Amino acid sequence: MRRDSIFYKLFQQSPSLLFDLLDTAPVNAASYRFDSVTVKEPKFEIDGVFLPPEGDSPGVIYFCEAQFQKDKQLYERLFSELFLYFYRNRDRYSNWQAIVIYPSRNLEQSKIEPYQMLLNCDQVQRVYLNELGDIRQLPLGLALMVLTTVQEEQAAAEANCLLVRARQEATPEASRFIIELVTKIMVYKFNQLSQAEVESMLNIQLQETRVYQEAQEKEAAKIVLRLLTLRLGQEVSDELKERVTRLPLVELEALSEALLIFTTIADLETWLESRLTAETDRAMVSEHQNR
Numbered sequence: 222m223r224r225d226s227i228f229y230k231l232f233q234q235s236p237s238l239l240f241d242l243l244d245t246a247p248v249n250a251a252s253y254r255f256d257s258v259t260v261k262e263p264k265f266e267i268d269g270v271f272l273p274p275e276g277d278s279p280g281v282i283y284f285c286e287a288q289f290q291k292d293k294q295l296y297e298r299l300f301s302e303l304f305l306y307f308y309r310n311r312d313r314y315s316n317w318q319a320i321v322i323y324p325s326r327n328l329e330q331s332k333i334e335p336y337q338m339l340l341n342c343d344q345v346q347r348v349y350l351n352e353l354g355d356i357r358q359l360p361l362g363l364a365l366m367v368l369t370t371v372q373e374e375q376a377a378a379e380a381n382c383l384l385v386r387a388r389q390e391a392t393p394e395a396s397r398f399i400i401e402l403v404t405k406i407m408v409y410k411f412n413q414l415s416q417a418e419v420e421s422m423l424n425i426q427l428q429e430t431r432v433y434q435e436a437q438e439k440e441a442a443k444i445v446l447r448l449l450t451l452r453l454g455q456e457v458s459d460e461l462k463e464r465v466t467r468l469p470l471v472e473l474e475a476l477s478e479a480l481l482i483f484t485t486i487a488d489l490e491t492w493l494e495s496r497l498t499a500e501t502d503r504a505m506v507s508e509h510q511n512r
Contacts, residue, residue, distance in 0.1 A: 228287040238362040279315040287322045324370040441473040
């Protein structure tokens with residue numbers, strides 16, 4: 222399951238969700254923004270970074286890693302990246318925190334002796350999702366995280382419970398977002414089923430799905446455009462905004478991942494042109510087959 226994309230969508234939608242995992246949150250937690258950053262010489266791409274609001278005095282930067290498979294050198298990479306980035310941006314931040322999210326303890330890196338002091342300090346926190354408690358008692362955002370770890374035989378019941386809670390407790394916009402993610406998680410878990418079969422399992426009506434799909438595309442386009450502005454450091458043109466807004470949901474999801482390596486507007490234009498070319502090629506093949 223591509224759980225990292227699930228977590229990054231959660232954090233893009235609600236950056237403050239990270240602080241629900243921590244014992245102590247900054248007073249301006251609601252103002253943090255989620256982003257990815259690049260460190261050059263050597264080049265590191267850090268996907269999960271929570272940046273304090275600009276304009277304040279130097280704040281704390283939070284590095285987050287969602288790790289759902291065994292990585293023998295996770296801590297080597299994590300600490301190399303964060304220390305180098307912090308070194309190059311020392312004047313922008315007063316301190317750093319690192320959070321590593323595991324489904325369970327058995328996926329943690331085995332050889333941790335060189336990092337024992339760091340791992341035991343107050344600046345590093347390891348979160349084990351299977352130890353957060355009863356999924357039905359957790360806040361909705363944390364329950365979504367835990368749903369990624371639930372076994373298949375329990376997943377349908379827990380997913381349906383989450384959907385009921387979303388409709389009862391969340392705003393319409395947040396409810397749509399939760400339904401989208403629950404459906405996506407279940408599609409990953411039951412990859413032998415189609416999305417329509419998963420929606421049937423979750424008692425999601427076709428009309429409801431279509432309404433949610435349209436709302437999801439509109440909201441996804443807004444998020445992607447915001448991420449592009451943050452990533453490129455400038456607003457994109459109205460023409461490019463319109464092209465992004467017209468993209469279907471699956472393409473918006475692809476763009477949300479691709480933009481992590483964009484550095485200029487030209488990168489976005491090239492990506493959009495490649496998608497247009499691919500779509501044209503598919504249409505030509507389809508027309509040829511129908512003759």
